[in-house]
Amino acid sequence: VRVVQGDSSYYGYVDGHAEEDLLRVAGSAAQALRGDARGPAPVPAAERADGHAVRVRPEEVEAARKADLLRACDEHARGLASEVVQVRIGYGESRRQVEVFNSEGRAAADDRTRIRLSAQVVARRDGRVETGSDTRGGHAGWELIETEPEAVAEKAARRALTLLDAVDAPTGRLPVVVGNGFGGVLLHEAVGHGLEADAVQKRASVYAGRLGDQLADPLVTAYDDGSRPNDWGSDGIDDEGTPTRRTTVIEEGRLVSYLYDVQRARKDGVESTGNGRRESFRHLPIPRMTNTFFAPGDATVDGLIGEIERGLYAVSFGGGQVEPATGDFVFGVSEGYLIEGGKVTAPVRGATLVGNGIEALAAVDGIAADLEIATGYCGKAGQSVAAGVGQPHVRIRELTVGGTAS
Amino acid sequence: VSELDEAARRGVEGALDAGASDAEAWAEEATSRRVRVYEGEVESLSDAGGRGVGVRAFVDGRSGYAYGTDLTEEGVRDVARAAREAAEAADPDEHAGLPDELGAAPVEGLASPALHDWTTERKVELALAVERAARERPGVTQVENAVYSDSEGSVALANSRGFAAGYHATQAWAYASAFAGEGADLMTGLGVGLGRDPEALDPDAIGGEAAERALALVGARQPESRRCPVVLDAFVAASFMGFIGAMLSADAVQRGRSLFADREGDEVAGPALALADDGTDPEGPSSAPFDGEGSASRRTPLIEGGRLLTFLFDVRTARRAGRATTGNASRGSYRSPPSVGTTNLLLEPGDDDLEGLFRQAGDGLYVTDVAGLHSGVNPVSGTFSVGAEGRLIEAGEAAGPVRELTIASDLVSMLKAVRAVGSEARWVPFGGSVKAPPLLIAEMAVSGS
Numbered sequence: 001v002r003v004v005q006g007d008s009s010y011y012g013y014v015d016g017h018a019e020e021d022l023l024r025v026a027g028s029a030a031q032a033l034r035g036d037a038r039g040p041a042p043v044p045a046a047e048r049a050d051g052h053a054v055r056v057r058p059e060e061v062e063a064a065r066k067a068d069l070l071r072a073c074d075e076h077a078r079g080l081a082s083e084v085v086q087v088r089i090g091y092g093e094s095r096r097q098v099e100v101f102n103s104e105g106r107a108a109a110d111d112r113t114r115i116r117l118s119a120q121v122v123a124r125r126d127g128r129v130e131t132g133s134d135t136r137g138g139h140a141g142w143e144l145i146e147t148e149p150e151a152v153a154e155k156a157a158r159r160a161l162t163l164l165d166a167v168d169a170p171t172g173r174l175p176v177v178v179g180n181g182f183g184g185v186l187l188h189e190a191v192g193h194g195l196e197a198d199a200v201q202k203r204a205s206v207y208a209g210r211l212g213d214q215l216a217d218p219l220v221t222a223y224d225d226g227s228r229p230n231d232w233g234s235d236g237i238d239d240e241g242t243p244t245r246r247t248t249v250i251e252e253g254r255l256v257s258y259l260y261d262v263q264r265a266r267k268d269g270v271e272s273t274g275n276g277r278r279e280s281f282r283h284l285p286i287p288r289m290t291n292t293f294f295a296p297g298d299a300t301v302d303g304l305i306g307e308i309e310r311g312l313y314a315v316s317f318g319g320g321q322v323e324p325a326t327g328d329f330v331f332g333v334s335e336g337y338l339i340e341g342g343k344v345t346a347p348v349r350g351a352t353l354v355g356n357g358i359e360a361l362a363a364v365d366g367i368a369a370d371l372e373i374a375t376g377y378c379g380k381a382g383q384s385v386a387a388g389v390g391q392p393h394v395r396i397r398e399l400t401v402g403g404t405a406s
Numbered sequence: 407v408s409e410l411d412e413a414a415r416r417g418v419e420g421a422l423d424a425g426a427s428d429a430e431a432w433a434e435e436a437t438s439r440r441v442r443v444y445e446g447e448v449e450s451l452s453d454a455g456g457r458g459v460g461v462r463a464f465v466d467g468r469s470g471y472a473y474g475t476d477l478t479e480e481g482v483r484d485v486a487r488a489a490r491e492a493a494e495a496a497d498p499d500e501h502a503g504l505p506d507e508l509g510a511a512p513v514e515g516l517a518s519p520a521l522h523d524w525t526t527e528r529k530v531e532l533a534l535a536v537e538r539a540a541r542e543r544p545g546v547t548q549v550e551n552a553v554y555s556d557s558e559g560s561v562a563l564a565n566s567r568g569f570a571a572g573y574h575a576t577q578a579w580a581y582a583s584a585f586a587g588e589g590a591d592l593m594t595g596l597g598v599g600l601g602r603d604p605e606a607l608d609p610d611a612i613g614g615e616a617a618e619r620a621l622a623l624v625g626a627r628q629p630e631s632r633r634c635p636v637v638l639d640a641f642v643a644a645s646f647m648g649f650i651g652a653m654l655s656a657d658a659v660q661r662g663r664s665l666f667a668d669r670e671g672d673e674v675a676g677p678a679l680a681l682a683d684d685g686t687d688p689e690g691p692s693s694a695p696f697d698g699e700g701s702a703s704r705r706t707p708l709i710e711g712g713r714l715l716t717f718l719f720d721v722r723t724a725r726r727a728g729r730a731t732t733g734n735a736s737r738g739s740y741r742s743p744p745s746v747g748t749t750n751l752l753l754e755p756g757d758d759d760l761e762g763l764f765r766q767a768g769d770g771l772y773v774t775d776v777a778g779l780h781s782g783v784n785p786v787s788g789t790f791s792v793g794a795e796g797r798l799i800e801a802g803e804a805a806g807p808v809r810e811l812t813i814a815s816d817l818v819s820m821l822k823a824v825r826a827v828g829s830e831a832r833w834v835p836f837g838g839s840v841k842a843p844p845l846l847i848a849e850m851a852v853s854g855s
Binding site: 006009010014029063122128130202284320330332349 | 444449450451454458548590628631663795811812
């Protein structure tokens with residue numbers, strides 16, 4: 001139960017649906033307020049949002065079939081090379097039914113099914129140990145997982161095996177080509193968080209006051225889109241009942257929108273963009289990304305790499321972190337290669353990309369056409385939500401690479 | 407007998423009645439409050455309560471888990487039956503089971519009655535005082551967050567071997583995040599304080615720390631790449647120790663996911679370094695009389711004189727290794743079964759104050775914040791490269807602030823390169839619950855321009 005007055009929120013929750021507990025929480029949240037009582041608004045029946053198609057309900061698939069699929073992935077990864085010493089395959093499914101009501105007459109419902117297959121492989125050779133991982137997931141049913149699940153295990157294994165031959169990462173300022181799919185975590189961290197309206201309104205974002213500014217090359221367009229069918233970060237409605245939608249945040253290099261929940265939108269006199277999200281009923285909704293990605297361009301991957309004399313090809317990241325107030329970010333490169341003479345050469349390990357979001361965005365000078373959305377969990381204010389990160393291959397003119405090579 | 411004790415007892419009985427050969431039930435009730443203020447006003451105030459019971463049922467070496475929030479007789483029976491059913495689907499694990507030795511350590515002062523003397527208004531006042539303390543420092547441009555939070559919880563654990571015990575604990579903490587400088591020069595700083603009740607929190611110290619940490623970084627530049635001595639402040643040392651503690655879990659070791667596997671008895675750190683896990687420290691936020699499966703809490707030295715003494719075990723990992731549990735079965739809440747985890751990690755303080763560490767470093771780097779620790783450290787190989795900020799150390803004294811740099815090494819090399827341990831240890835709520843002093847590392851790779 002959330003009570004909002006001006007910029008203040010009063011919030012309470014209980015586990016379970018016992019009426020006396022619910023009334024006690026509502027009373028306690030309302031007690032914090034001073035002012036005139038207001039009669040309750042009529043609450044209509046919740047209207048179910050258009051969901052994302054789920055062809056085969058995961059809970060209806062027998063546990064034994066799921067176990068077989070995990071074993072098949074495990075065996076496949078182990079069979080790839082004798083250096084594969086550990087394989088961990090994870091499967092998760094969740095179904096969440098949500099209803100949201102508010103005193104302005106909003107009554108919305110959503111039925112959310114998420115499914116995810118993950119693989120983590122450890123490879124060892126001569127005392128050297130490396131890990132590789134991959135995941136596949138979506139707001140979808142069993143159909144997403146049952147087609148070639150071994151491909152997920154294989155990708156994880158290949159990454160671990162590749163790293164066994166990796167050389168120490170270079171150090172210094174280099175051109176960087178960032179891979180598609182999970183490479184989009186860079187956009188998510190370095191730009192996306194700074195566009196969330198709570199940070200902007202507190203002037204805790206480098207993007208505050210920059211609406212309308214040309215921040216990037218005109219070839220750069222980026223979206224947040226929680227309505228993309230079956231993507232990991234998609235829902236029918238957000239967690240305040242606002243239908244999800246596509247929001248253009250960067251249009252041909254110009255910053256055109258922030259990401260809003262209801263409370264922050266009201267403050268700026270705009271509509272919510274459907275980004276009011278929360279981990280569960282135990283958390284207050286705050287502006288969060290859904291699926292955030294660069295729009296495809298017309299370059300080719302070979303073209304982006306071919307023009308680089310010496311650089312880094314960062315295929316995938318182990319994760320990243322950003323300080324939204326300054327835009328300073330750090331990303332650990334989990335799979336990376338040297339680029340030498342326009343060609344991808346040796347794999348590198350231990351590379352870290354360090355930089356500043358607004359500077360990195362301005363340094364994007366090429367975008368390929370191969371858009372892909374990957375599965376991430378995004379943490380903010382102690383809340384974790386499913387967030388789709390993605391992009392086509394993107395080239396950044398120059399970034400600081402913190403390596404391990406001396 | 408409290409409602410929780412009763413629920414735990416019923417959980418065990420219900421599982422046995424449903425055919426379990428052994429059973430355990432963890433019942434819990436928790437309430438928490440959080441006040442967040444911004445620019446002199448309450449931004450959010452939340453009041454949360456939760457309770458539930460989680461039951462583990464063992465059948466022929468298989469174990470099943472289920473939980474629920476309905477603590478009535480019927481509700482608990484349903485949970486117990488579900489746990490018994492879940493055991494059917496599990497693969498057998500010959501090492502799973504209840505502890506052979508059950509017990510509870512006497513741990514004083516887990517709960518402070520003073521928490522109840524504080525009204526919500528006073529807690530709001532405390533959060534506002536933290537914000538004011540940060541804002542008042544000249545040069546602070548904004549306080550992004552000032553938060554007061556507390557929690558109070560009760561636990562009851564029972565099992566079919568006759569264990570029945572419980573405890574009650576309180577926590578209070580506050581933090582603030584301050585900004586100094588403007589535009590591209592804007593820097594942030596964090597201040598924190600924690601204790602058993604709000605009396606233990608000094609708003610001036612917490613707000614002041616946030617301000618001072620931000621102000622110290624104003625004007626930071628990217629340093630040149632170098633290899634040099636590095637002083638990690640207590641926050642940063644604690645973050646690294648939290649990471650190391652996770653890798654000392656026997657579960658990580660047995661899964662081949664720890665670089666410390668097969669290293670028991672080896673020199674893994676400089677001789678000055680001593681690290682222990684202690685679930686009985688009266689100040690420790692994670693202290694309790696017993697762990698998540700009813701083994702008595704204790705102090706377990708992990709590294710002494712630079713030598714790795716033991717890993718952390720729960721019953722299952724201990725049986726698998728032919729060892730005894732160290733009382734490290736940890737439980738996030740009634741919603742999850744126990745798994746190996748640290749309680750409170752204590753890094754033994756040394757003799758040198760911070761200035762003394764700077765003098766020994768000579769020319770080097772003082773790191774006051776790291777970013778990307780979880781993505782930047784490979785838990786298996788231990789190699790890492792993480793973003794950092796702080797100050798240069800020149801001729802044994804703190805000099806200009808630096809940012810946009812990374813520090814790189816591997817965890818064992820870093821531990822072995824620990825040359826001195828600072829004398830001023832403090833509790834830090836990052837990386838779990840850690841009490842750490844600053845550390846001087848003889849050499850690390852610093853990447854900048």
